[in-house]
Ligand SMILES: Nc1ncnc2c1ncn2[C@@H]1O[C@H](COP(=O)(O)OP(=O)(O)O)[C@@H](O)[C@H]1O
């Protein structure tokens with residue numbers, strides 16, 4: 001599904017990703033863990049097409065297509081979704097209008113017709129319920145004045161609505177209390193399916209108690225330095241990230 | 251013998267005089283004309299005309315409209331009317347009241363609405379005190395022209411405590427003629443104590459013809475009166491548009507105005523407001539969108555002459571292509587106007603490198619116990635906002651349009667009617683397509 005090979009990316013003159021490899025198959029859930037500043041968000045951004053990064057080497061293909069050639073909206077239309085670490089506030093942009101525009105763009109790209117108003121509303125309400133979000137959200141501007149927890153739940157709500165093939169969740173757990181974390185995790189788990197893959201980026205092991213990954217990778221200094229099963233997450237939890245420096249120095 | 255007029259404007263007053271004007275009005279017109287010819291043309295050295303040249307306007311050699319256009323049928327308004335917007339309606343065609351297109355029906359008792367020319371024919375005395383009642387010494391060059399050419403317009407007079415149950419829509423429709431013409435409508439609005447109304451003023455055209463509108467509106471709000479006023483300047487993209495708006499407010503009156511400016515190639519809007527009684531409130535909101543070949547120029551003059559009044563001036567601008575706009579906002583708080591509260595803001599979103607905005611908010615404060623603020627921003631679309639939308643599958647052009655409409659929404663939402671809000675949002679969206 002996703003194949004990243006030898007990916008190197010810069011911000012300005014500074015190299016952030018330094019030869020990164022990652023293979024994600026259909027239905028798999030991969031956790032990427034790593035210390036702050038290791039390049040987790042950079043990877044998420046490069047894969048989803050944000051401006052400001054230059055890829056200097058390597059490749060990223062998604063279902064056989066060269067991702068790096070595509071505009072961000074084309075990637076989303078192919079089924080890629082990024083849940084932002086810091087969801088952006090869009091003052092004045094009505095949520096319902098936004099959701100309809102997003103859903104219709106993606107449906108159109110899939111060759112499906114636009115949803116009529118009634119089915120759209122029914123669908124939205126169903127998804128809101130999964131994330132324990134209130135209907136009043138629909139009348140508000142996108143993320144504007146939302147609490148931290150609301151913003152994160154809103155990301156997963158959008159994911160539930162858009163039904164991507166590959167979702168990248170960038171520290172969706174950070175800043176959530178335990179109840180909110182549970183709601184978010186339930187939302188994510190409800191979306192797990194044999195066709196849908198996920199990359200769960202996190203700093204802490206905590207989230208992985210709720211979302212069981214198939215694989216765990218450790219990202220440090222722009223590379224994946226270790227991969228394993230979920231026991232690797234527990235090991236990290238016990239040892240912290242301190243050993244990485246020692247290992248890299250060796 | 252009339253004194254000569256400025257070159258380029260000499261035919262603005264050339265209409266044959268068949269209007270039923272009383273002597274006092276003829277005298278006022280003559281006096282305005284005399285003052286005009288004694289005044290130099292506005293020039294870029296005048297502070298109020300620093301960014302806006304009259305050259306294009308003068309070159310057109312506009313001539314006054316000499317007879318009413320009578321060929322229009324009600325169906326001709328089909329493309330102009332806003333579906334779902336329910337209002338009393340007065341239509342002016344090329345500056346002349348068109349009763350056959352207007353729909354007033356049963357106005358509440360004590361509400362009088364009609365054409366200025368008709369009014370002067372049957373009740374001229376009632377307007378004697380109203381005309382020029384608002385203007386003090388802030389009379390502009392083009393307002394003087396309007397007085398010198400005074401002919402027709404809208405008159406609204408609400409007696410004490412009268413409330414208009416529906417909005418009153420004034421459609422100022424321009425239809426292109428063989429040569430470039432200028433219309434100079436004069437609108438007079440008087441709300442007696444406690445009266446309330448919503449007035450929606452729309453400047454529109456059939457076709458994209460070249461013409462000029464030089465409108466003046468005078469509004470008097472007696473104590474406790476409430477006026478909601480929406481102005482939609484959606485003239486032809488080849489037109490020239492001038493507005494002089496003059497408001498005086500007595501004690502405890504409230505005025506809320508929303509100015510939408512999308513049309514015309516060259517538009518100059520002067521909004522002059524003055525508090526005459528305490529505890530009054532004046533809200534001026536605005537949204538302008540200037541694109542290729544357009545200059546939209548706004549001048550606000552808000553005078554806190556008495557204590558305890560509140561004003562808010564909030565204008566937002568979208569500039570695309572080679573569009574230009576000017577915002578020159580002045581709030582004057584005189585020495586005795588203690589406890590004045592004034593907040594002025596002008597925010598602009600630049601959508602191209604070639605667009606230009608000149609913004610100049612000014613507070614002139616002579617009282618010491620006041621709450622006044624002003625702020626200006628000139629910015630671009632935030633890249634992270636754009637990326638957020640695109641990451642959800644929305645293409646870049648639509649994403650940009652959504653963000654611009656989000657920016658404009660704060661002002662559009664102030665419009666009182668859902669159909670009107672949709673109408674304006676759609677017009678803004680089309681301009682951004
Ligand atoms: N726009 C940027 N400009 C400069 N440095 C950046 C920028 N974005 C990220 N970085 C740097 O890249 C490194 C990785 O950042 P990031 O991918 O956000 O890490 P993580 O998400 O793992 O915490 C950090 O050292 C950070 O300072």
Ligand SMILES: [Mg+2]
Pocket residue numbers: 040041042085170171
């Ligand atoms: Mg990060």
